[in-house]
Amino acid sequence: xxxxxxxxxxGKMEGKAIPITxxxxxIGRDKQCHLRPASPMISxxxxxxxxxxxxxFVRDFESTNGTFVNDQPVKGELELHDGDKxxxxxxxxxxxxxxxxxxxxxxxxxxxxxxDTADDEAMxxxxxxxxxxxxxxxxxRGVDSEGVPTGSTVMDLPVPTGVEEDSQTExxxxxxxxxxxxxxxxxxxxxDALFKKYLRRGR
Numbered sequence: 481x482x483x484x485x486x487x488x489x490x491g492k493m494e495g496k497a498i499p500i501t502x503x504x505x506x507i508g509r510d511k512q513c514h515l516r517p518a519s520p521m522i523s524x525x526x527x528x529x530x531x532x533x534x535x536x537f538v539r540d541f542e543s544t545n546g547t548f549v550n551d552q553p554v555k556g557e558l559e560l561h562d563g564d565k566x567x568x569x570x571x572x573x574x575x576x577x578x579x580x581x582x583x584x585x586x587x588x589x590x591x592x593x594x595x596d597t598a599d600d601e602a603m604x605x606x607x608x609x610x611x612x613x614x615x616x617x618x619x620x621r622g623v624d625s626e627g628v629p630t631g632s633t634v635m636d637l638p639v640p641t642g643v644e645e646d647s648q649t650e651x652x653x654x655x656x657x658x659x660x661x662x663x664x665x666x667x668x669x670x671x672d673a674l675f676k677k678y679l680r681r682g683r
Contacts, residue, residue: 481531481533481534481535481536481577481578481579481580482499482576482577482578482579482580483499483500483529483531483536483575483576483577484497484498484499484500484576485497485498485500485529485566485573485574485575485576486498486573486574486575486576487571487572487573488565488572488573488574489570489571489572489573497576498515498573500529500531500536502514502531503530503531503532504528504529504530504531505528505529505530506525506527506528507522507526507527507528507529507568508522508523508524508525508526508527508541508543509522509523509524509526510524510525513525513526517568517569517570517571519569519570519571521544521545521569521570522543522545522568522569522571523541523543523544523545525541525543526540526541526543526547526568526569527539527540527541527543527547527554527568528541529560529566534579535559536559536560536575536577537557537558537559537560538554538557538558538560538566539554539556539557539558540553540554540555540556540557543568545568545569546568547566547567547568548566548567548568549564549565549566549567550564550565551565551567560575560577561575561577562575562576562577562578563575563576
């Protein structure tokens with residue numbers, strides 16, 4: 481609330497606005513007063529105008545010549561309203577009250593766009609699809625001492641071209657190792673042997 485006293489006493493100060501920025505504004509000839517009129521009709525501590533919230537009041541301190549609002553003597557405390565006339569001794573003031581507009585509410589922050597759950601789900605599915613023992617960075621599965629992939633994941637290994645699986649071949653027991661020729665001309669047979677051994681592993 482904006483509260484001020486407009487001087488209505490005829491003279492060079494007429495029309496001057498005295499802003500009231502304190503919760504209690506003292507008027508009198510005492511040095512501790514905020515407004516000190518140079519008139520013997522004003523008591524040392526004549527009166528005070530007070531601000532409490534959005535309301536204003538005047539309190540008379542039992543001054544010798546009294547305090548008047550709209551020509552009515554103030555006994556103790558009286559609420560002031562915009563346009564009231566406050567008179568003490570030869571001084572005349574008009575009350576000017578203006579309630580401050582409430583501060584505008586801050587605009588709500590823009591709603592954040594939710595993350596694309598489709599991308600999150602696709603990433604989760606990709607991570608879950610990685611087989612145990614696979615390095616997510618290199619894509620290489622663990623292998624045993626014979627170079628055969630480990631783990632329980634089924635792998636699609638292509639049959640080497642030109643080599644047909646012999647369905648009549650007697651399965652080799654798990655304890656026996658299939659001899660693998662490593663000569664330069666027998667790489668297809670070696671690959672075939674590894675493929676058969678992988679198919680015999682428990683899944």
